[in-house]
Amino acid sequence: MKQSIWLIFLALFISCKQEPTKIYTLQDDVALLASDSLMGRETGTENELMAANYLAGRFKGIGLAPAGMADTYFQTFTFKPKKDPHQEVTYIKAGDSTITGTNVIGFIDNKAPNTIILGAHYDHLGMGGEGSLYRGDAAIHNGADDNASGVAVLLQLAQKLKQSKLIGNNYLIMAFSGEEIGLLGSNYFAKNPTIELENVNYMINMDMVGRLRDSKVLSVSGTGTSRIWPQVLNANNQDFELVLKESGVGPSDHTSFYLQDIPVLHFFTGQHEDYHKPTDDADKLNYQGMEQITTYIMGVITELNDDAKLAFMKTKNESEEVPRFKVAMGVIPDYLFGGKGMRIDGVSEEKPAQRAGLLKGDVVVQMGDSTVVDMMSYMRALSAFEEGDSTTVVVDREGKQISVQIKF
Structure with missing residues (x-):
């Protein structure tokens, strides 16, 4: 895609005019971002620019100051698409065959010495492409949970913080582009910040927070990046069955800030059968659960409002321990499952697991000669x-052990 920076800014300056007095709900923001009119918000497309304009209008209506480039809400970054999936992306000037993504950034200046970064990515997969798990014809991937849900919570938090008396920190509110193709927007900001990173207290990331289950299981990663996190998270929890994970490295934007020695948290309600498929739509989200998560995060921020800057701690990089696979079963694991084994949260069509008769809810407890006690x-x-x-794969199905033969 050939685009020049001035054309992008021309499009971005034509921001949506929104009434500052209008009260936006979680449903309002998700409905717009996950609508067919934005065609999946693929990085570098006109549809992503439309979403960026909407977010800039929302930021302005909330009262956030522009914190992007040249006194705007926008920070653009340009790159060439990777031909090799293991190749590192480099940021370059716009030209032939380049793509330009757009971060949207606002600021609440309380004249405090330190700043909290709150972020969520707003890009998605467009009509599908390489990241899609859908096997049909090209179709709009609306990405309601991934990640209109996180952006909607981000906007609610921005509104609450703007109206609050929590002035112990400043707040940088960021909607990232390029997450789906390699955390590009957050990585670019971390290397080209519009504020001093040495003054950042901590970073909170919301990615896929729209499918809170009846069990109220909520995953929070990065809890080992500061010694105080487990205490604060547990002390403010009244609604959730927390699954705390220490690692600051994971497949979402908090990683970019952890690598800059900043304490991070990533909130996540789990994967599901609609992940990276056209069926990830707005009507499937648990909006009450999203409200509870918003309240919970506000509680965490409130408790730390008068505290000193958090001390950063390095954590074990769990991703380095993940084995490489030559085959796949064709299942979506339940990453929030706390029992023994690996619970199947979804089964892909025409894959080994489906052909063997495995079902959603089955818990894999043995594979060949190996006992399965957890995801690793x-x-x-x-x-x-x-x-x-x-x-031979042995699964626990509603208390009964069932053996099936799987051919890879």
Whole structure:
């Protein structure tokens, strides 16, 4: 896509005019961002620019000061698409065959010495493409949970913080572009910040927070990046079954800030069968759950309002321990499952698991000679197989153990 910076800014300056007095709900923001009219908000497209304009209008209506480039809400970054998935993206000047993404950034200046960054990515997969798990014809991937949900919570938090008396910190509110293709927007900001990163207290990331289950399980990652996190998270919790994960490295934008030695948290309600498919729509979100998450995060921020700047701690990089696979079962794991084994949260069509008769809700407890007690042991067992191999998989289905033969 050929685009020049001045054309992008021309489009972005024509921001949506929104009434400052209008009260926007979570449903309002998700309905707009996950609408067919934005066609999946793919990075670098006119549809993403439309979403950026909407967010700039929302930021302005809330009363956030522009904190992007040249006194605007926008920070653009340009790159060439990767041909090799292991290749590192480099940021370049706009030209032939380049893509330009747009971060949207606002600021609440309380004249405090330190700043809290709150972020959520707003890009998605457009009509599908490489990241899609859908096997049909090209279709709009609206990304209601991934990640209109996180952006809607971000906007609610910005509104509450603007109206609050929590002046112990400043607040940088960021909607990232380019997350789906490699955390590009957050990575670019971390390397080209519009504020002094040394004054950042901590960063909170909301990515896929729209599908809180009846069990109220909420995953919070990054809890090892500052010693105080577990205490604060547990002390403010009244609604959730928390799954706390220490690592500051993960497949979302908080990683970019952890790598700059900033304490981080990532809130996540789990994957589901609609993940990266056209069926991830607004009517499937749990808006009451999103309200509870918003209130919870506000409680965490409130408790730390008068505290000193958080001390950063490095954590083990769990992603380095993940085995490499030559085969796949064709299931979506339940990353929030706390029991023994690996619970299946979804089964892909025409894959080994479906052909063997495995179902959503089955808990894998053995694969071949390997006992499966958690996600890591499941991945280690799976990494031992190659295409063409067969093995016996034992699952717990509603209290009964069932054995099936799987051919990879």
